[in-house]
Amino acid sequence: MREPPPDWFENPEARFRTATFWFWHRIPTDEEIAAQLADMQAKGIGCVMIQARPALERSSYLSPTYLAAYRTACATAERLGIGVTIYDEYGWMSGHGGGRTVDGADHLRERHLFWTSGPAGAPLTVSAIQSPFLDFIGDIGREWLYDGARPVWGEWQVVAAVAHPPAIHDEADLRVLAEPIEVRPLGDDGCRIDYPASTDIPADWIVTVFVAARCLTSRLINYLLPESAERFAQVVYAPLLEAAGGAADGFFFDHPYAGFYTWAEHEGSLGNSLLSDGRHADPAEIAELLSLARDVGPRTVALRAGFLGAYAERMHEAFFGTLARWTRERGVGFSGHELLTHVGGWPLHSGLTGIDSRVMPGVDHFGIDAYRTETAVDAADFAPQLAAKLGDSVARANGRQRCTVEQYATGREAGRPTLAGQWDLTPQRFRLQAIRHLLLGARRILLHAVNVTDGFDRDERLLANPRWDFPPAYNFLPWWEDCGPIFDELARLSAFLEAGEPLRPVALLYPLETIRIEGPAGACGEHFGFWAEALAHSGIGYDILDEGQLELALEPDGRYAVLVLPAVVAFASETNAMRIRDFAKRGGRVLWSGALPETLRNPFQTSALPENGWPSAASPTAHAENPDVAAIRASVATLARPCPDIRFDDEGATWSAIAQLGSSWRIAILNDADHPRRLTLTGAHASHELTILNPSDPGSKCIEIIGERLDGVSLLMPAYGTACLTLARQKTAGEPRGGLASLEDSSSPPVQAVIELVDGWTLEIDGCPAIPIAVDRGWEAQGFPQFSGTGTYRRSIVIPRRQSDTAWHLELAGICVSADLWVDGVFAGRALNSPATFSLCCRPGDTLSIEIRVRNTAANRYHQDMSFAVPDPLPSGLTTPPKLVEIKGDATNLRMRS
Known part of the structure; x- marks a missing residue:
């Protein structure tokens, strides 16, 4: 007899259950709050995060009416046993608070550092400042982030000015300009810089000037100033925590944003502007600043990496450190995610292109995670990706494990605008993506999102119409009814994965120092993605490590048998190069790709990859200069498999x-x-x-x-x-x-007969009377091209009188996209895809009343009349005639196989 599963598995704790953002595009009524939270509880949602979206009037955010509804929602959720985490923003880009943080505190508005170069004696300009990253959120995004819906720059200050030859051989070539320099606004998006001519500067030299300016209209904050975080906590965190009334377990920050600006005269290693406090640079800092814009001699990369490391530490401590202390003092948690340029894929820099994450609150994910009490990451769309693996790895590096994965959808996969999302998402696609996240290190999935409203028909305004705010809104999908069983499965799987020490014999180095030196244009981001994907695809467990973990990770008798270096060109500590060498000498295997760091060339004394492919597992080291995906997978294939x-x-x-x-x-x-x-x-x-x-x-x-x-x-x-x-x-x-003890026969039971059920079906749809329907094509081709919902197919079947030792099954070969089977009014099973086979409990001669309730996606309804709709409606309902299949054997249970 099969033993019953343990209760911790059958009824998992709330911490393993799916969480959701609850988008408030308007303030919900008390009735809507009660109904929607009860619906979430019925589906098995374990935690809710209320998020005000840009469609909500900004004046309504944190108003007495808003906080009253928030208080009601938190109390209701607590009564229903749903956890509450406070989402900390009006939309995202944590810190701006819908403009409340900088309202009356203009000095906290974002201030940026720009630089420009030109021939000695010529005036310089900074012009055409823009933020390409914001283009995709359109007009409503600009209204959301800027007073007057546009950036206006002012309060220009000189930070540093230096003259130098066109080719700098040494830092001694640099000549700091001490003469008075005049900076004048040049329109709203730039400035003109004038400085006195100097007879000491050779005519063929270049002058580079660094200037800082404040965006006078921006609602975004300066993350370098602890006061920005303090005020954010005062005007946003405090009222939300009070309104939660003890129901909240912590705060969730989302995508702190800084430095996405480019300008016409921009040059150098960094892809975007830096934040600035406006302070004039010390002479000792001049070479570091100039290393961001050009080569300054032998120490260029060291100066650049050192500057960016110190800049990041200062920014992270000012923002994350301040908020972490604020939450800790009040006994609540602190979670959320920073900028993740890998979102949606495996490479480190291909998810959010056009952004240099070195100047954002990001890149040093291990450092940021030290401020959190729980780790969270971002995931975009529904292909396998890095998110959960990196989240779990940084959590373990900081003494915790696993993470929350915020899963959202863009329209990019289907060729639609990003914000148009995926109303055509299917339940199976969502389920598989969520399971992959769990297996790679997630504890729970955070839906993006459940909505108060599904918006307006025939309105293409992105963000302004809730319908086009990164859909789907899961509660408005026809297959929302399938989510309860899916969420239960995810929770059980997560509970099973919680305990134990993972078997992960491979360590993949996160190349932070190389990123700071090379930026997104370097090879390390792509190579890292090759290795991360190949290892995950192979089923070989691995951790991502930062350089600070190498001393313990590579010690004798450690857990790792293999170390992977993805296009690493430098280490923050040269001692680590020797640790890697010693690891290889003790029998550890080292694989690397890309240019070999100088510090490893001589210690390893190894040649490049042989023409016949990666060496066998017996080889302690292997190196490939320019590998592709196939070469990396071939390398992973040479690794010894773990046991078990x-x-x-x-x-x-x-x-x-x-x-x-x-x-x-x-x-x-x-x-x-x-x-x-x-x-x-x-x-x-x-x-x-x-x-x-x-x-x-x-x-x-x-x-x-x-x-x-x-x-x-x-x-x-x-x-x-x-x-x-x-x-x-x-x-x-x-x-x-x-x-x-007894192996089961895997051979397929012999099929005795197949009866195709082509005729006699009716369809009840959208509350209308049942009509005859064909089942060789969907209902979208039979008069319902724009219907999204549940269609109920019905007919009776008579079980033929055959031998007594046969069983009968109903086979559904074409379901778009999910279905429930009911037999004689009794639920007989669910399918999230086709083909699906249901066992029937019946006797020869029985007449069975068959009811198949099919749910499609929401695309045919919501995409109607949209410019980005596909030409033809998506298949919906039954698209292939069901079959009654006779199989030799005995059927004693109603069950479904798919």
Whole structure:
């Protein structure tokens, strides 16, 4: 008899449950608050974060009416057992508070450092200052962030001025200009710089001037000033915490924003302006500043990295440090995420292009995480990506584990404007992405978002119309009804993954020093993505480490057998180069790509990658100058597999997680393919007992055991299936393995007959009377092109009188996009995709009333009449006739296989 699953698995704690942003595009009524929170509770939402969006009138944010509704919502959520975390902003770009932070405190508005160069004696200009990053949020975004909806620059100050030859050979070539320099505004977006001619400056020299200016109309803050964070806490954090009335567990910061400005005369290593406090630079700082704009001699990269490191530490301490202390003093947590330029992919700099994250509150993710009490990261769209792995890694580096992954959707994947999002998202696509996040290190998923309103028809204003504010709003999707079981599965999987020490024999170095030297244009970001993706795809566990962890990570008898260096050109500590050398000498394997750091060339004394590919696992080191994805995957294929190990037998991805808990192992795995796949579990010996739990349905099977070997077992996993396996050593060695006492027959039962159910179907849709419908094409092709919702198909079937030892199944080969089956008024199962097969409890001659409730996406409704709509409506409903399938065998349970 199958033992019941433990309660911690069947009924997971709230911390493992899906959280959600709750977008308030307007202030909801008390009735809406009660209804929507009750709906969230019914779906299994564990935590809610109320977020005022730009469509909400800015004057309404934090008004008495807003705070009264906020107070009601928090009290209601607490009564329903839903956790509350305070989202700290009006929209995002943490710190501006809808303009309240800088209202009456103009000195806190963002101030930036610009630089310009020209021939000695000629006037200089800074002109055409703009923020390309903000272009995608359009007019409402500018109204949201700037008084008068446009930036106006003023209060210009000279920070430094230096003369130098066109080619600087040494810092001694630099000549600081002490003469009075005049800076005058040049329109609203620049300035003119005049300085006296000097006979001491050769005619062929260049003058570079650094000037600071305040954006007089910006509602964004200067993150270099602790006072900015103090005032933000005073005017935003304090009233929200009071309104939460004890229900809140902490604050969540989102995407602090600074330095996205470019200008016509911009040059040098940095892609954007820097924040500035307006202070005049000391002479000792001149070379550091100039290293941002040009080469200043042999110490250029060291000066640049040192300046950016100190700049980041100052900015992070001023903002994150101030807020962390404020929250700690009040006994609440501090979480959220910084700028993540890798969002949506694996490379470090390809997610948010056109941004140099070195000047933002970001890049040093390990340093920022030290201020948090819980780690959170950002994830965009629904392809596998780095987010959860990096989040878990920085959390572990700071004494915690796992993270929250904020999952949002853009329109980029479908060729729509970013803010137009994905109303055509399917439940299976969302589910698979969420499971991948959990296996890579997430504790919970944060939905983006549940909405108070779904907005307005025939209105394409991005952000201004709630419908085009990074949709989908999950509660307005037809398949919102499928989310309860999906959220339950995610919570069970997360609870299973919480305990234990992960089996991760590979360390991937986060190349912070190289990023500070080279910026987004360097190779390290792309190479890092190659390695991170290849390791995750292979199912080999790995951690991302920063340089500060190497001393402990590479010590003898440490957990790591392999160290990967992705196009690393320098280390913050040269001692680490020697540690890496010693690690290799002790038998550790070092793989690197890109240019080899000078400090490692001689110690390793190794040649480049041989033409016939990466060396075998016996080789302690391997190096490739310009690898591609295939070369990196080939390298990963040479790595020794850990033990225990689980992986699919084909070349597809193995999304998995393995952790040791005492004397047992916990193994979780996902098949994200649309067909069953064989996999092998090695390290499962006869003295081990194998227990299998199904996170989607704890009372049913989720995997077939199809064979046993000396060193493990072979299994068959259904399409889109998940499984949680525990491998435990039995008390008495040699006893039969409990989970394998009798191997199950994996051969498919013989099909006796197939009856195609083509005719006789009716469809009830949108509350209208049932009509005859064809099931060889969707309802969008039969008069309902713009309907998004649930369509109910009905007909009766008579079970033929056959032999008594046969079972009957209903097979749905075309479902767009999810369906429930009801037989004689009894729920018989759910499918998130097709094909799906349902077992029928019946006897020969029975007449069964079949009801198939199909839900499509929201695209056909919300995309109607939009300029970015696809030409034809998306398939919806049943698109292939269902089949009644007779199979030799016995059916005793109603269950669904898909």
